Amino acid sequence: MRLPGTRYQEHGWEQVRKLLGHCSLQAFRQIELRHAPEPEQHTLLLDAYTEAVAASLRAHQRTSRAEAPGNSYGDSVSELALSLLFELQAQPAFWQAFMEVMAAEYARSGEFWRDPAADGILRKKVNDMFVGLRDKVDADNYIVATGRDCSPNKIYTYRMLDTAYGEIARLFAAWEQHVEQVGAILGRELAGLPIEVRQMKSIGGCKAEWIIRWSESLERFEGSPGPLHTRSKRFASLKNSPEKISAMLAEIGDYEELSSNMDRGEDSLGEAALWMEDYWRVIGESEQQEAAPDVVDQILQAQEDAFAADQSDGDDAESEPGRRGAASGEEPGPHLEALPSAAQLAREQDAAVALSLSPRYLELARTAQDAGSWTLRVLREESLPIRLAVYHKLLGPADDSYPHAWLDPATGELPTLQQLAALDGISMPTMRKRRNEAIDKLYAADRAAS
């Protein structure tokens, strides 16, 4: 199923799910899961988990499962798995819920993740986390692409209808073996080839009442109740709203037709700069308008939905009334770092050589920084490896905008987090901690600017 903006709703999802499960099991043997009961450890555990799974995904990159198409926009299974993994950072509620589940199981049966017999349970728990996450991410993607409201529940409903259509199409295709059931779906007795069977060419041609009757008669023909008629009542209200079903079926059908020969446009290098320019202009025009008090705020009210997450937003009241950095002319001039001493250079060179990087790696990488940049001003207290680790986390190991001098020629990417920690002469936990603190500084500075 394809809908505007969604990426994780097509057949490739089964493989994405399995790959994430497989790589997660490997990751759990490398991270300190026994800290799951300590909420203050959750962020660090998520970092360690993300890194371990990402490494495992990269190791599996060349397998046939990973290379298989994950959707019809050209994303492979491993690309989708990796991007969903990184969505966890922006949707920490899913990780927190997972940690709580793990903590409860740990309290019951100790370090169960070390027991291969528990693999099935673990896989199931990971699966639950990513299943919820993919619908949340795709609901957001849908909103971004259309401006219309959506929720994970609604995505789930679209998918249920899509699956129901698939079942009906399967029965129609073999109508001679299912005369009675097809008759029940169509609501009449069949006399020869039913014309509907030939007319329904796509989900857009599927009628709401067929879905309702298919669900209603499913228990009779296949032994278990249909989705609109289960005791859980999840979709129960839909069976009385054929117009709602019709609209959703038509939407899936229309979009599938529209998108059938469409490639997803990749983000181009300059795109961020383009819309950020609009962003700063809109913010600036709004700031200049402060004096006009008679304009009424047009802020949307929250829509009713079963998926109501915690409403506390992360904004602290005492954010400074500062000015934004990059576009403002009132900032101090380019901040130049103190040049490293000869002794420091020698230390850096030893560390670089030990990692098979060029001896002058840090020296050249330092020169390649943009001395006047807002980022460097905010992070001027941090070491260069920490700053590179910040980019590593926020933009990934490879980004077209990275200067050449930052890349490890062996991989064409930024050095790994382990290498950066070694370059800085610090341990991995310290590296992660300092990197996250630096990112918090950027968020705080960004908020102060707004």
Place this chain on the structure above:
Amino acid sequence: MSTDHNKDALEARLQERLLLSRAVPGDRLMLAEATLLAALDGSRPLTPNERTALQQSPLTLRRFRHLALERREAGQAANDPVWAGSAGMLRAASSAAVLEQMLTDDGYWTLHFLPEGEEWQVILTLSAEAPFAARLLREQPMLRVVDGGGAIILQGRLDADGECERAWPFEMAPAPHFQMYGASFAVEPVAL
């Protein structure tokens, strides 16, 4: 890779990530389409509360990003030159026994003829130099090539390489066909 342009791109990419990747539990669309569009075209600046709502909602910022880029693309399209059709003639030089290609007078379209056994393939190619190339590749309108007698030689949309290939639809080979039908052809957009 260390040009100023890339430094700006790097800075913009990082700031974009900072705006869009922040975890905001319960985030939702905070501003209506009309509010965002009016702010983008400058007709109604955001109020302070709306501004705060935008800045604190990565989801609303992503919708803003989508609309801003869409608006820029539309503005770009309005500036691209419009194309209404091109025509070409069978030249003396191209009337040799085997006709390999024909060019429109504006030089932007080529028809290539490839023999395939007894049959022919005909390929319409758009020159990347054409001032309207970007628009046609983006909009992919239905195109038609007709001969001097008005018969359709080829109809279809350009692929990503600016080409459209079809089987030659007539019994007669391309060279005698054109000689019989006015020695000319035209490439036109098809109004649907």
